[in-house]
Amino acid sequence: MLKKYLPTVIASLFSALLAVAVYRFFEKPQEVIIREPSNSAYRSQNVARDGITTGALTIPQAAPTEFTLAATITTPAVVNIQSINTGGRGLLFDDIFGRDQAPHGGASGSGVIISKDGYIVTNHHVVADGDKISVSFSDNREMDAKLIGSDPSTDLALIKVAAEDLPFLTFGNSDSVRIGEWVLAVGNPFDLESTVTAGIVSAKGRSIDVLSAQDKIESFIQTDAAVNPGNSGGALVNTAGELVGINTAILTQSGQYEGYSFAVPANLVRKVIGDLKNYGIVQRGLIGIRIEDVTSDLAHDLGLNKVEGVHITGVTPGSGAADAGLRRDDVILRVNGVKTPSMPELQEQVGRFSPGNVLKVEFFRKGKKSIAKVTLKSRSNRTSIVQGENARLLQKLGIEVRPLSTKERKRLQIDNGIKVTSVVQDSKIDRTNLKPNFVITQVNGFNINTESDLVAALRKAKKEVKLKGVYEGIPDPFYYVFDLN
Numbered sequence: 001m002l003k004k005y006l007p008t009v010i011a012s013l014f015s016a017l018l019a020v021a022v023y024r025f026f027e028k029p030q031e032v033i034i035r036e037p038s039n040s041a042y043r044s045q046n047v048a049r050d051g052i053t054t055g056a057l058t059i060p061q062a063a064p065t066e067f068t069l070a071a072t073i074t075t076p077a078v079v080n081i082q083s084i085n086t087g088g089r090g091l092l093f094d095d096i097f098g099r100d101q102a103p104h105g106g107a108s109g110s111g112v113i114i115s116k117d118g119y120i121v122t123n124h125h126v127v128a129d130g131d132k133i134s135v136s137f138s139d140n141r142e143m144d145a146k147l148i149g150s151d152p153s154t155d156l157a158l159i160k161v162a163a164e165d166l167p168f169l170t171f172g173n174s175d176s177v178r179i180g181e182w183v184l185a186v187g188n189p190f191d192l193e194s195t196v197t198a199g200i201v202s203a204k205g206r207s208i209d210v211l212s213a214q215d216k217i218e219s220f221i222q223t224d225a226a227v228n229p230g231n232s233g234g235a236l237v238n239t240a241g242e243l244v245g246i247n248t249a250i251l252t253q254s255g256q257y258e259g260y261s262f263a264v265p266a267n268l269v270r271k272v273i274g275d276l277k278n279y280g281i282v283q284r285g286l287i288g289i290r291i292e293d294v295t296s297d298l299a300h301d302l303g304l305n306k307v308e309g310v311h312i313t314g315v316t317p318g319s320g321a322a323d324a325g326l327r328r329d330d331v332i333l334r335v336n337g338v339k340t341p342s343m344p345e346l347q348e349q350v351g352r353f354s355p356g357n358v359l360k361v362e363f364f365r366k367g368k369k370s371i372a373k374v375t376l377k378s379r380s381n382r383t384s385i386v387q388g389e390n391a392r393l394l395q396k397l398g399i400e401v402r403p404l405s406t407k408e409r410k411r412l413q414i415d416n417g418i419k420v421t422s423v424v425q426d427s428k429i430d431r432t433n434l435k436p437n438f439v440i441t442q443v444n445g446f447n448i449n450t451e452s453d454l455v456a457a458l459r460k461a462k463k464e465v466k467l468k469g470v471y472e473g474i475p476d477p478f479y480y481v482f483d484l485n
Contacts, residue, residue: 172242187234285376288319398427
């Protein structure tokens with residue numbers, strides 16, 4: 001059997017060897033290089049000054065991924081906050097916010113110390129439902145805090161403890177934060193003290209339609225740093241340990257972190273907190289326009305070369321925009337030289353200024369770019385700063401008002417009254433179901449003509465307050481009753 005197949009096997013081997021010999025004779029030598037990763041991605045000899053070098057390939061790196069310095073700076077300045085409702089009124093858990101429902105009928109969250117004398121910034125929704133605020137520090141001390149002021153429109157609040165020489169964070173420039181940059185989120189998720197997570201900036205100028213206040217400003221920094229219930233009010237810092245945002249919300253279906261967290265930019269925080277500290281309320285300046293984002297179709301219809309800016313759909317009579325000559329169908333491109341490619345970014349830029357401030361607004365109209373100087377006004381159409389206990393009392397009740405014009409009095413056929421311009425959600429006034437544009441004519445039987453009249457009548461009320469007034473177009477009067485306590 002072997003003898004039968006041996007010639008065939010020998011012939012096959014000879015043919016194969018001959019083929020290889022011919023191939024090697026005609027083919028030039030080749031060099032094959034197989035690259036394998038080193039055992040450590042962080043070997044010092046592979047790192048160049050301008051990035052990480054592997055062989056001939058250099059990958060630029062925006063910032064070092066070394067977080068220990070930032071964590072060391074930040075963790076002592078982040079506190080745990082327990083907002084306690086001693087009256088027992090419960091809090092509805094809203095899982096789009098990063099907060100815990102506390103068993104005592106209040107809320108649990110985080111806060112950031114911003115001055116050595118005890119000022120702490122947190123979220124409005126962390127402290128809104130409590131009448132007692134307790135702060136726990138990283139060194140296990142506990143202290144009661146006083147609410148200085150709160151702003152539902154940005155979901156920010158300022159509280160203070162009686163302490164000195166506290167560790168605190170300095171504000172960074174949130175405008176300079178770049179997409180892809182490393183950041184740390186520091187807070188107290190699930191009441192776990194001083195938890196640090198890392199991620200990158202995923203987007204800026206993000207609106208998720210989570211705030212419901214009338215003048216809401218949503219221009220969040222979006223990150224993928226892990227944020228969970230209890231992180232609300234905590235710090236978002238860069239790798240230098242500078243405060244670039246206040247962690248505020250998570251977008252989730254499960255109630256826990258799913259990869260998307262949102263922070264109020266530090267530059268907006270600085271303005272709001274400064275107002276709360278100095279005045280007790282936010283001095284919010286308004287342009288006086290209704291707006292929408294520019295779409296491809298809208299850009300084509302308006303003659304824009306590209307999709308950019310914010311489209312004005314209406315201008316409020318008597319507003320700063322009207323005084324400056326802005327019109328419907330104008331497109332705002334920049335404010336004080338800063339691009340405003342979307343509604344949230346425009347609202348954030350304007351939100352940093354107060355009534356009386358003048359903004360340089362670049363806009364597009366019928367093929368031309370122009371500049372308008374817009375003087376911001378308050379919702380009550382004033383350019384002055386509102387101060388004093390009167391404003392704080394009305395803010396506590398959740399209401400803003402302005403005097404009636406002569407035309408409005410004539411149209412309503414009334415001799416006295418003051419118009420409600422806004423109502424804060426879930427405030428005492430809001431729970432009565434009173435709506436904006438209601439005209440208050442009497443409080444507990446006293447005629448009302450001015451804001452001072454309204455405050456004086458409220459202060460005279462011992463407990464129950466009865467508001468009487470009218471809505472335009474409805475002949476019968478309306479009555480709203482609430483308890484001051």
